[in-house]
Amino acid sequence: MSTHAAPAQRITLRDLAAKKDAGERIVMVTAYDHPSAQIAEEAGVDIVLVGDSAAMTVLGYDSTVPVTVDEMLMLTAAVRRGLTRPLLIGDLPFGSYEASDEIAIATAQRFVKEAGVDLVKIERGGTTVDRARALVNAGIPVVGHVGLTPQTATALGGYRAQGRTAEAAVAVIDDALALQSAGVSLLVIEAVPSEVTAALMPLLDIPVIGIGAGADADGQVLVFHDLLGMYDGAAAKFVKRYADLRGAALEGVAAYTDEVRRGVYPAPEHRYRMPEGEAARLAELLRKIP
Ligand code: KIV
Numbered sequence: 001m002s003t004h005a006a007p008a009q010r011i012t013l014r015d016l017a018a019k020k021d022a023g024e025r026i027v028m029v030t031a032y033d034h035p036s037a038q039i040a041e042e043a044g045v046d047i048v049l050v051g052d053s054a055a056m057t058v059l060g061y062d063s064t065v066p067v068t069v070d071e072m073l074m075l076t077a078a079v080r081r082g083l084t085r086p087l088l089i090g091d092l093p094f095g096s097y098e099a100s101d102e103i104a105i106a107t108a109q110r111f112v113k114e115a116g117v118d119l120v121k122i123e124r125g126g127t128t129v130d131r132a133r134a135l136v137n138a139g140i141p142v143v144g145h146v147g148l149t150p151q152t153a154t155a156l157g158g159y160r161a162q163g164r165t166a167e168a169a170v171a172v173i174d175d176a177l178a179l180q181s182a183g184v185s186l187l188v189i190e191a192v193p194s195e196v197t198a199a200l201m202p203l204l205d206i207p208v209i210g211i212g213a214g215a216d217a218d219g220q221v222l223v224f225h226d227l228l229g230m231y232d233g234a235a236a237k238f239v240k241r242y243a244d245l246r247g248a249a250l251e252g253v254a255a256y257t258d259e260v261r262r263g264v265y266p267a268p269e270h271r272y273r274m275p276e277g278e279a280a281r282l283a284e285l286l287r288k289i290p
Contacts, residue, residue: 008085010118011046013141013185016087019046019218020207026219028089028209029227032058032075036224037082045086047186047209049121049221050076052091052151057225064150065094069107076115089143089186090117094151097122101134108140119185123149125175129182136183144179146172147213148191159236161212163192173200180206188221189213191238212238 019026028047031037032054040048054075055067069092076090090111097104108120120135121143122128132142147162156162163169173196176187187208189197194214201208201216210217226235229244259265274282 011085011087013087016046016186016207026207026209028219028221030054030057030221030223030225031079031082032224034078034082037079040224041083041085046219047087047089047221048079048083049089050079050091050115050117051121051223052093053223055093057223057231063153067093069093069096069110073110073115076111076117080116087118088116089119089121090115091121097131098127101131104131104135105138105140108135108138112140119143121145121188123151125171125178129175129178132179132184133182142182142184143186143188144176144182144184145188145190146175146179147189147196150190159191161191161193163196169193169196169199172196173203176200176208177203180204189217191236212236 016026026047027045028049029040029043029045030049030051030053031040032050037048050072052064052067052072054072055061055064058075059067059071061067072091072093076088080088092104092107092111096107104122111117111120119141122131122135123145125146128144132144135142148156148159150159153159163172169192172189172192176189179187185206187204187206189200189208189210191212192214194216197208197210197213198216201218207218209219209221211221222239225231226239227242229241230246230249232246235241256265
C-alpha cells in the first residue's frame with residue numbers, strides 16, 4: 001500500500017465556472033513569495049494572484065508603475081513553487097503589454113514558460129481589449145481588471161473609487177462587457193460602488209472577483225499584506241484586517257534586539273557543546289601553538 005497522499009487536484013477554470021453556477025463564493029488572495037504561497041494553499045484559497053501590488057508591498061516602490069517584468073517573474077516563480085492546488089495568476093506589469101499584440105504575447109509567454117502561471121492579468125478596457133483578444137487567440141487565458149486600475153491611477157484622478165456617476169458606471173460596465181467579448185476567463189473589478197457590481201453581474205457569464213466592489217461579485221480578492229496587517233499606515237476603506245502581523249513581527253524583533261544587547265540570548269539551550277573531553281583536548285592543543 002502506498003504511503004503517499006494523493007496529490008491535490010489543481011483548480012481549473014471549469015471549477016470556477018461550476019462555483020459561479022452553484023453560487024459558491026470564490027476566494028482569491030495575492031502572494032509574492034514561497035512562504036505566502038504555502039500559507040494561501042494551506043488556508044484553502046481557490047486562486048492566488050501575484051499582483052503588481054508587489055511593487056509596493058514587497059519592493060518598496062511608491063506605486064505599481066515601476067515594477068519590471070523580471071522582478072515580477074522572480075516573485076511569481078517563487079509563488080509557483082509554493083502552490084499545488086490554487087490557480088495561479090501572473091500580473092503583467094505596466095509597460096509590458098500595452099504597445100502591441102506581439103509585445104503582449106511575448107510578455108505573457110514569459111510568465112507562462114518561466115513562472116508557470118495559469119492565467120495572466122491585464123488592466124483597463126480600451127486598447128487592452130485588443131491585447132486580451134490577441135492573448136486568448138494565442139492560447140493564453142486572461143484575467144481582465146476594470147474599475148480602479150492602479151497602473152493608470154494618475155489618468156483616473158488618483159487612487160479613488162470609479163463609476164460613481166451613472167455615466168461613469170456605464171463606462172466601467174462597457175469595459176467589462178468588451179473584455180468578456182474578447183474572451184477573458186475571469187474579471188477583477190476594483191473600487192466601485194456596490195450598485196455598479198450589482199448592475200454588472202446579471203450581464204456577465206464569466207466569474208467576477210471584487211475588491212472594494214461590494215458583496216455581489218462571485219468572489220473576493222484582498223492583498224496578502226493588507227489582510228494580515230503587514231503594512232505601516234492606513235489601508236483602503238474596503239480592507240479588513242484579519243491579523244496584525246506587523247505588530248507581532250515588530251514585537252519579536254524588538255525582543256530579540258533587547259535580549260542580544262542584555263546578553264540574555266543565546267541562552268545555554270541555544271548553544272552547541274563539544275563532546276566530553278574535547279574542550280580539554282582543545283586547550284591542550286592550543287597550549288602547543290607557539
Ligand atoms: O496587483 C494586485 O494586487 C491587484 C489586486 C488588487 C487585484 O491587482
